[in-house]
Each structure stands twice: as structure tokens, then as C-alpha cells.
Amino acid sequence: MSQARFTSCIPLPLEHKSLVGVIEKAKDWALMHGVGMRDRKNFTKDAIQIAPFVLLPSPFPRTEFNKAVELQQVLNELMHKVAHDDDFLEHTLQNALQVDEFTANLYEIWVKVRNEGIAQKLSLGLFRSDYLMQEPDVNKIKQVEFNTIASSFGAISSNLPAMNRYILRQLGYADLIKNMPENKALSGLCSGIIEAYDLFGVTGSVALFVVEEVSYNICDQRFHEFEISETRPDIIIYRKTLNEIFEETSLNDKKQLMLDDKVVAVVYYRSGYEPAQYPTQKEWDARLRVERSTAIKCPSIHYQLAGTKKVQQALAAPGALERFLGAGAISGRVRDIFTGLYSLDFDDSGEKAVEMALADAERFVLKPQREGGGNNLYGADVREALLKMRHSRERAAYILMERILPPLVSGYVVRPGGPVPPPLTDLVSELGIFGVIIGSKNKIYSNRQVGHMLRTKLADADEGGVAAGLGALDSPYLLDL
Structure with a gap:
């Protein structure tokens, strides 16, 4: 059976001269508005290059986009409840823990902190639920995964619609801009960090971003800092690796996490989600120290465990959703997005x-x-x-x-150092919806959907991670089918 296909938002291919000209403009726009990453091959802190992007916004059914947006609050609450259900997590992960050392180490930290008494009841989640359209039923989104740690590209994706609007105007299609939804992922995600900081409530406390030894995806991370600094100049942000946290932080007698004689209010992880980021015991000790502290973690260790693939699979089992959401229409709506x-x-x-x-x-x-x-x-x-x-x-x-076999669309992927013009190729797109939730086991203080991202890859590529160099950033062009 041939794969279904969407029609591009404008007729393709573009005439050669027009294509070359608009790509030159688009590259400059991207560089001057932070749609960039550091070069993995020739790394230097003194330069960025364009992040891979799709020249034109990619079609996505409006009804399914709206469905994903509307479901995000439900999914935020679902994962929050899963994270606070000790029995469910223990039962779901028990077999994986015997053979997966990384997950077992995370789980061990969770058990230690629970046994000694959790110092900070509140958790902050900056989540992202990812979807592909399923063929042959191309009007249905299916969930690929749910991300609870280091959910990336909210910042850069917030700039993509403006770039795509600029490109459409340059090509003479300004009338199509009305079909592109606004995206306020950056301000929405940062509002979660700010709200958690205020709930912590210690004057003069600081925020701590946990980062890799080398940050290629620097624009996406730094924009969060710049946005928070602009919105709340009183919040000082530190960037530290797990090793630096081990060397430079301590817990005081109140279990406050101390850094440069300042109390840490919020810890936001942009690292710590894969084994390579814990090369020695120091990194694990640093993670345990943070988890034992009064700082509000994004994510807390139980949020990270709730984001594992085993939990995703367990939630698809009969009766699992009803355990957390109750029997009825809401559980049915969530089950409908599962493959x-x-x-x-x-x-x-x-x-x-x-x-x-x-x-x-x-x-x-x-x-x-x-x-x-x-x-x-x-x-x-x-x-x-x-x-x-x-x-x-x-x-x-x-x-x-x-x-999941999504529909194809023709398009141009612009990459740093790539051919000019790039070939017209078949692409598939993955939609991510961002959510913010703050709460304890017994109370949710905030729960909202805050924006989206679209990540597009070549149709014959299996993986689509932009930071891993496999996909490209994109914006949805909403279709009324």
C-alpha cells in the first residue's frame, strides 16, 4: 500500500533562482534570530551555525493539532499521578530494573529519598508529548512518546513561525499566514520555572540549570535564561554540570542546596537523561544530593521514572488509564492516541x-x-x-x-553546509505539545499547555532528533480536511 500524502502549502518545486534567493534570506534570518546550534565537528564557543530547518511550514490537520493541544493538560495530570503512585511505578519497572543499570540507579535514588523523607513535596514538570499522524487513518494522531526530562526546542520553535511567515511573504503567499498557529512555548515554559521559584519563596535564592559538559544546543537553552532574566531580573541563573554540582554545592542543616552561599530554589535539568552523562560516581552523588534537597526539581526523580518507555507501555494496558483518570470519556480520549x-x-x-x-x-x-x-x-x-x-x-x-506510518509531504530541508539549493524530498513530521505542571502528591498548583514544536525528517530516516543531527525544525501549517 502506498503511503498517504499531504499537499505542500504552496506549489512545488520552486523556480531555481527564487529558491536560491529565499534560502539565502532564510539562513540570515535564522542566524540573526537564534535559530542556531554550535557546530559538532568544529566546536567553538565563539560561533553558531544555523540549526537544520524546513523552508516551508508543513501541513498538519487542524482538528488533530487542536486535539493534541486540548489533551495536554490531561496528560500532564496523568503523568503527575503516575509519578506519585509508588506501587504502580515499582510494579511497572521491576523487571527492567534487573537488566537496566541506568534506570536502576535512578530508582535507587528515588527509594533512598523516600525512605529518609522527601524534603521538597513540589515537583515542576516541563513536559512534551510527541505525535505522528497514523496512516491509513491520516486524520488521527498517535503518541510516539511522552518526555518528562530536558524536553527541548521550545525556545527555538517559538521563533520558527516568524521565520516561516517571513519566507511566505517573500514568496508572495502572505495570505497563507493565517493558517499558522502562534507559538509561545518559550514564555510558557519559562513561566513554569518562575512560578516554581515563587512557590519556593526564599528571597535571594537562585535557579540552577544542569547542563552537559559541551552544549551544542546552546540557543535553545540560553533563550530560557534570557527570557527569565528579562521577565524577572531578580532571578539569577547558574549553569553547572553534574560534576560541578558535586564539587561546588552542599546541603545545609535545613537540607537547602547551597551554591556560592546562595539557596537554590529550582533545579532545571537539560542533562542527566542518559548514561553517558554519568561517567563517574560523582555525577550520581550530585544527582542524589539535589534530590535530597529542598530545591524544586524539574524533573524530580519520580517524574523522570514516570517518563520511561515501560510506563508508556504499561499505561496502554487494560484498566491502567482508568486507575488514574477514572472510567469515562477522558480515559477513552487518551486511549485513542495510543498505538x-x-x-x-x-x-x-x-x-x-x-x-x-x-x-x-x-x-x-x-x-x-x-x-x-x-x-x-x-x-x-x-x-x-x-x-x-x-x-x-x-x-x-x-x-x-x-x-506509525505518517503521511508524506514534499519539502526542502536547509542544513548547515548542505547543498544550495537542497533537493526537493519527501518528508514526515512529528508534532510535540509542551505542558507545564507544578504540584505535590495531594495538590496541583498549575497545569497548562504552553506551546508546540514540529520536527521533520526525511521520509526514509528512522530517527528524527534535531540535536542528534537527524531531523529539522519546522512549523505546522493547519489544514481543514
């Missing part, structure tokens, strides 16, 4: 899932408990991996997910 999700545990259902995937590997994606892109297995690799670990407990660290 097939299967456990690979050593039981009857796990054996059936293995058999199903071996029989038709192209239908599935094999997902480990990892964030950050580039970790999933597809097609023949699914079959090869399952044959290797069929009789190994290692397979319990993965879930099996039905592959």
Missing part, C-alpha cells in the same frame, strides 16, 4: 510479542528506556536484536511499539 504497545517480559504476553515481531519486524519499533534520540531499533534490526536476546533477561529493558 500498539507491548511488554517483552518473560510471560505469555511477552512471548506473544516476541513471536509477533519476529514474524513481521517491519511493523514494529524496539525501544529501550532512553531519552535523547538515536536509541530505537527498526525493521531488520528489530528481528536481529530479538533473536539475540530472546532468552536473555535483557529483553525486559525494552518495549515493542507498533510503527
